[in-house]
Amino acid sequence: MSIKPSLKMERETARQVFHAALGVAALALLLLFGREFTTGLLFFIIIGGTFLMNKRLLGEKVPVVQWLEWQFERPDAPLPGWGSACYAAGVLLLLTFLTDANEIAASLVVLGLGDAISTIVGARGRIVLPYNRKKTVEGAAAFFLASLGAWYFVGPAAIPLAAVATVAESLPWLEDNLAIPVACVVFFLVL
Amino acid sequence: MDAITAVALSLDNPVLKAAGSLIANEFFYAALILALVFLGEPRNGKRLKILATLAMVLVLGVAIKQAMAQPRPCAGEIWCPADYSFPSTHALVAFTLMIAFLGGKNYAFYLLFALLVSFSRLNTGVHGFIDVAAALPIAVLGYYAADLAWNAAKMGMQQRPGAGGRKGGGAT
Numbered sequence: 383m384s385i386k387p388s389l390k391m392e393r394e395t396a397r398q399v400f401h402a403a404l405g406v407a408a409l410a411l412l413l414l415f416g417r418e419f420t421t422g423l424l425f426f427i428i429i430g431g432t433f434l435m436n437k438r439l440l441g442e443k444v445p446v447v448q449w450l451e452w453q454f455e456r457p458d459a460p461l462p463g464w465g466s467a468c469y470a471a472g473v474l475l476l477l478t479f480l481t482d483a484n485e486i487a488a489s490l491v492v493l494g495l496g497d498a499i500s501t502i503v504g505a506r507g508r509i510v511l512p513y514n515r516k517k518t519v520e521g522a523a524a525f526f527l528a529s530l531g532a533w534y535f536v537g538p539a540a541i542p543l544a545a546v547a548t549v550a551e552s553l554p555w556l557e558d559n560l561a562i563p564v565a566c567v568v569f570f571l572v573l
Numbered sequence: 574m575d576a577i578t579a580v581a582l583s584l585d586n587p588v589l590k591a592a593g594s595l596i597a598n599e600f601f602y603a604a605l606i607l608a609l610v611f612l613g614e615p616r617n618g619k620r621l622k623i624l625a626t627l628a629m630v631l632v633l634g635v636a637i638k639q640a641m642a643q644p645r646p647c648a649g650e651i652w653c654p655a656d657y658s659f660p661s662t663h664a665l666v667a668f669t670l671m672i673a674f675l676g677g678k679n680y681a682f683y684l685l686f687a688l689l690v691s692f693s694r695l696n697t698g699v700h701g702f703i704d705v706a707a708a709l710p711i712a713v714l715g716y717y718a719a720d721l722a723w724n725a726a727k728m729g730m731q732q733r734p735g736a737g738g739r740k741g742g743g744a745t
Contacts, residue, residue, distance in 0.1 A: 418575040418702070425706045432675060433684060439676035461675075471713040478660070478707035479641075555721065560714055571640075 394505060397456070398498040401469065405494015408473050409487055417486065421477045428470050431463065438462040465559065469493075472563035479567045488532035488540060489566035492547045497558055500525030500551065514554040522552050543569050574646070577702040581695035593693035596663060597654075606666055609686070613679050622723050623673045629722075630669045630715035634662040637711065647698045654699055660707035661700045664691045668712035 411420040434447050439462065451462050459465055476489045504521020511517045529544035536543065543566065550565035551558050574582075595601050606627065614620050638657040647653035667687035674683045691708070694700040 418577075421703060421706050422575075422577050425702075425709060428709060429684065429688070432671070433681070436675055436677075436680040440678065468713070468717075471710040474706060475710035475714070478703050478710065557717065560717060563710075564714070 394456075395502055397465075398501045401501075402494050402498035404469060405473075405490050405498070409490045409494070412477075412483060412486055412490070417477055417481070417483060421474065424470060424474050424477065428467070428474060431467060431470065435461065435463045435467060468557050468559035472559045475560075475563045475567060480570055482570075484535040485566075485570045488535040488543060489563065489570070491532045491535065492529040492543065492566055493559070493562050495531055496525045496529035496544070496547060497551060497562060499528040511552055514552055516554065517552050522548055525551050542573065546573075575702050578646070578695050578700075581692055581702075582698055584696060589693065589696055592689070593697040596690055596693045597697060597699065602663060602666075606670060609670060609683070610673075613674060613677070613683070622719070623670070625723070626673065626716055626719035627666055627669055629719050630665055630712060631662060633715055634660055634665040634708070634711060638662065643704075645699055646701050650698075658700055659704045660711055661691070661694050661704040662708075663694055664700075664705045664708035665712055665715075667691065668709050669716055672712055672716045 408420065408424070411423065434444050437444050438447055438451075447463065450466070455463065455465055461467075472493060473490065476486050476493070480486045480489065500521045503524035504518045507518030507520030509519040511519060511522065526544050526548045529547055530540050532543055533540035546569045547562050547565050550556070550561040553561060596605075607624075610620055610623050610627075614623060637660060641659045642657055643659040645653055645656075645658040664687070667690040671680070671683040671687040674680050691705040694705055695702060
């Protein structure tokens with residue numbers, strides 16, 4: 383049974399709102415409790431999450447996880463909870479590789495806000511990217527503009543950061559939730 | 574020093590210390606990892622994939638260590654390893670092994686093993702918690718990259734003329 387396009391769009395919007403809310407939650411934890419606390423909490427959440435993920439892979443019923451999967455996971459996800467696991471791993475990558483709280487916060491804005499808004503706008507876009515048929519120019523532009531919210535934390539460096547992250551997000555074959563944090567880490571450590 | 578590292582470092586249990594010393598020995602640890610791969614996975618193809626992934630993430634981990642060049646928390650002590658601290662390559666290997674067994678009935682064992690290895694690196698004072706925590710996303714990233722490369726290589730071999738495979742054909 384296929385999902386109606388309107389329902390699919392609603393689920394994708396709900397997924398992206400949840401995505402953005404997680405980014406805001408991670409940002410709030412970072413600003414309120416600091417890098418070490420947030421890193422510790424997320425580390426153990428991922429460990430517990432993979433344990434539940436394994437239960438689902440073995441066919442066991444985990445009601446809360448199944449509800450989250452239905453509400454927020456893409457139907458074509460390779461594993462149950464794959465998107466959430468990659469997102470959490472991406473945030474942990476930012477928290478461990480970057481030491482400056484402003485750089486981490488700016489990257490969380492890009493990952494949480496940029497990616498969510500670009501997916502919502504991109505799904506309604508018309509001009510397809512020449513190197514990635516699954517993404518649109520409108521989505522990439524929305525990602526870039528939303529990522530400029532990082533200006534609040536890192537000032538003008540938000541412009542090249544948004545540009546680098548936009549390129550990473552638009553690449554085919556790569557999981558956005560991992561590609562964007564890697565791009566942010568490389569940007570702040572190398573450039 | 575962060576709270577988790579401080580707590581792990583303060584536990585002075587002789588059994589944990591002995592386990593930590595064994596894990597710190599690279600030859601013992603490599604043999605243990607090999608044994609865990611061969612005992613946990615009966616299929617030769619999957620064993621090869623796990624070993625190739627472990628080799629790849631290890632190279633990635635060592636490269637990151639060199640690039641980040643962060644001194645160990647024990648730097649200056651005579652017993653302290655000479656290389657850099659971030660990330661913990663012991664934890665990286667253990668987390669990669671854990672991810673490789675995701676979906677298997679033995680997953681809980683590999684998860685506990687990874688946590689034990691991580692704890693032992695803190696308990697022996699050679700790493701801080703951030704070093705160990707960084708190993709987890711690198712393992713996810715490394716396994717994901719290795720999976721993409723493995724699938725691409727498999728497809729390439731199936732499409733090669735005379736390879737006996739078919740485009741889009743099922744796995745053997």
